[in-house]
Amino acid sequence: MVKNNAIWMSPLFILIWSTGFIxxxxxxxxxxxxxxxxxxxxxxxxxxxxxILWFKAPWPSKSQIVHLAIAGVLIQFGYLAGVWIAIRHGMPVGLTALIVGLQPILTAVFVSLLAEKITRSQWQGLFLGLFGVFLVLYAQINIAGVNAQTIFFNITGLLSITVGTIYQKKYCAQFDLRTGSLIQFITSLGLATIGAFLFETREVEWVLELIGALVWGIVGISIGAMSLLFILIRRGNATKVSSLMYLTPPTTAIMGWILFNEPLTILVGFGTLLTMLGVLIVNQTISFNFLRRFD
Structure with a gap:
C-alpha cells in the first residue's frame, strides 16, 4: 500500500510544486x-x-519543536524568500530555475559526505537529469539582471532547500503534518514579517491575479505540495526525493505552453525525456546496466 501511494504522490507533488513559478x-x-x-x-x-483544534492533533516534543522550526526556516522561508527576492531584483526566471535545479546534485554531495550511500548509477542519473534541465531552460537563460545580489539570494534559496531537506530527514522526519507544519509556518511568518517591515514598503495591490496566486500558494503549494514533500522525505532517502525536483522545469514549461502560449521546442522535449530518464535512474527504476546486454 505504501509503495502504491508513492506512485501517485510523486507525480502529484511535481505537478503542484511546479506551479510555484507560475x-x-x-x-x-x-x-x-x-x-x-x-x-x-x-x-x-x-x-x-x-x-488542529478540531481534530486534537498531537503536538511534537519540545526537542522536536526546535528541529521543526529550524527545518521550517530553511525549507519554507529561506528557499522561497531567496528565490522570490532574486527574481524580484531582476534574476531571469530560467536562470533561477537552473540554479535551484542544482539541488539534487548538491544534496547527493552533502549526504554522501555524511552517511547516505550514492551508487554510481545514481550519480549518472543525477548528472543526466541536470543536463536535461539545462536543455529545457536553455532558451530562457540570459545574464541580464545577474549581479552579486541576485546570485546571493538565489544561492541562499538553493542552500536552504537542500540543507533543510537533509536536516528534516535526519532530525524530524516523523511528525504530525498539521502541528509540525504549523510550527514551521509560524516561525517562517515571524521572519517574513520582520523582513517585510525592515526592507519593504508592504504595499499590496489587491487584484484578482494576486488573490488567485495567494489562494493557490496557500492551499495548493504550502499545504498540499509541502505535505506531500514531507511524506516523501519521511519514506525515502534525501537523494531520491530531491531528484524529483529535476522534473519541475519541464512541467513548468508545459504549464507555460498551456497558460501563456509559450513555445515548446524540440530541445525542451528532448531535455524533458533526459530529465525523466535521469530521475528514473536515481530512483533505481532502471539502470544503465541494462545496456550491457547489448554488448
Whole structure:
C-alpha cells in the first residue's frame, strides 16, 4: 500500500510544486516578496490552526519543536524568500530555475559526505537529469539582471532547500503534518514579517491575479505540495526525493505552453525525456546496466 501511494504522490507533488513559478508570475507584480510570503504564511496558519483544534492533533516534543522550526526556516522561508527576492531584483526566471535545479546534485554531495550511500548509477542519473534541465531552460537563460545580489539570494534559496531537506530527514522526519507544519509556518511568518517591515514598503495591490496566486500558494503549494514533500522525505532517502525536483522545469514549461502560449521546442522535449530518464535512474527504476546486454 505504501509503495502504491508513492506512485501517485510523486507525480502529484511535481505537478503542484511546479506551479510555484507560475504564481510568482501572477503575484510578483502586485506585492513585494516578503510581504507576499508573510500573507501566504498567515493564511496557512489560519487554515491549520482550526484543523488542529478540531481534530486534537498531537503536538511534537519540545526537542522536536526546535528541529521543526529550524527545518521550517530553511525549507519554507529561506528557499522561497531567496528565490522570490532574486527574481524580484531582476534574476531571469530560467536562470533561477537552473540554479535551484542544482539541488539534487548538491544534496547527493552533502549526504554522501555524511552517511547516505550514492551508487554510481545514481550519480549518472543525477548528472543526466541536470543536463536535461539545462536543455529545457536553455532558451530562457540570459545574464541580464545577474549581479552579486541576485546570485546571493538565489544561492541562499538553493542552500536552504537542500540543507533543510537533509536536516528534516535526519532530525524530524516523523511528525504530525498539521502541528509540525504549523510550527514551521509560524516561525517562517515571524521572519517574513520582520523582513517585510525592515526592507519593504508592504504595499499590496489587491487584484484578482494576486488573490488567485495567494489562494493557490496557500492551499495548493504550502499545504498540499509541502505535505506531500514531507511524506516523501519521511519514506525515502534525501537523494531520491530531491531528484524529483529535476522534473519541475519541464512541467513548468508545459504549464507555460498551456497558460501563456509559450513555445515548446524540440530541445525542451528532448531535455524533458533526459530529465525523466535521469530521475528514473536515481530512483533505481532502471539502470544503465541494462545496456550491457547489448554488448
Amino acid at each position: 504564481i510568482a508570475r501572477y503575484g510578483m507584480p502586485h506585492a513585494e516578496p516578503l510581504t507576499f510570503l508573510a500573507i501566504r504564511f498567515f493564511g496557512v496558519i489560519l487554515i491549520l490552526l482550526p484543523c
